[in-house]
Amino acid sequence: MHFIIGGAFNGKRAWVKNTYSEYENKHWVSAYDNHPLPINLIEFGQDVVILEGVEIWLKDLTVKFDASKCRDIWDNCLEKWLTWEQAAFHRQLIVIGTDITKGIVPVEVENRLWRDVTGWAYQDIAAKSTKVDVIWYGLNQTIK
Template sequence: MHFVTGGAFNGKRAWVKKTYSVNEHDHWLSAYENEPLPTNFMEINDGVIILEGVELWLKDLTKNYEANKCREFWNRRLEDWLTWEKANLNRKLIVIGTDITKGIVPLEAENRRWRDVTGWAFQDIAAKSNKVDVIWYGLNQTIK
């Protein structure tokens, strides 16, 4: 798994498309396009799956569950996705998430919970990823 993160509108999508030569055979699932949180990739035999907008899927989870349940649910999804990727050498999973954890702490409890859950989830994604890149201004910095 490759985790790509960075600020909003900093070129994460373009960098992934260029780096992986994304084509019509790859599977791009985006929370920004109202795609639901994917739970099962088993019908996809090989190729690249790109999951974009992780922070929005996490926001949806925080609307329905308390923080620890969100993190537990999220880690189950990560394990399912990693199982899919590891089952075939021709599979690659790329996860893209916008960093919302910097700046002023939100006043509203629900937004603080979303920020906290996102920070924890990004830590979990980074820990389980083979590679992590931060994209700022279209430039990558590999941190793992």
């Protein structure tokens, strides 16, 4: 799994498109296009799957569940995704998330919950990823 993180409108999508341009058969799933949180990646029928907008899927979870349940659901997703990726040598999962965990702590309880859950989820993704890149202004810095 390759985790791509960076600020909003910092070129993450363009960087991923350029970096993974040699892969013709890839499936792009975006929360920004109102795609639901995917659980079973095999249904896409592609060897490369790109998941974009992780923070949006996490926000949807925080609207319905408490922090503990959100983390359980997220951990289950990560395990299923990793199982899919590791089932075939040529599979690649790319996960893109916007960093919402910096700056002023939100006053609203629901936004603090979203920020906290997103921070925990990003730690989990980074820990389980084989590669992590931070994108700022279209430039990457590999941190893992």
